Amino acid sequence: MPTYVYRCTTCGDTEQVFPMSRKPESVTCPDCRGTAVSAFTSPHLGAGSGTAFGVIDATKKTADSPPVVSRIPSTGRRSQPVSRDPRHAKLPRA
């Protein structure tokens, strides 16, 4: 969930976490119980972790351009018998 910054005129900034769809325009200041108004219109998502953004970018990339399959994947069964020994052909098949 994104972190939103609210500014109290007495105490300064306080950070609150809300779901993006339920972000109030003002909150009760945790220090003075006054009103703290939303300081930024857009949420700052995360702290800018390189690893986290790398994962997000990679996830978005697979959604936009998924890896293309250029040939039919192997079924795992060989069309040619593995052994040419005729006695092996008489063995019961699993």
Ligand SMILES: [Zn+2]
């Ligand atoms: Zn306050």
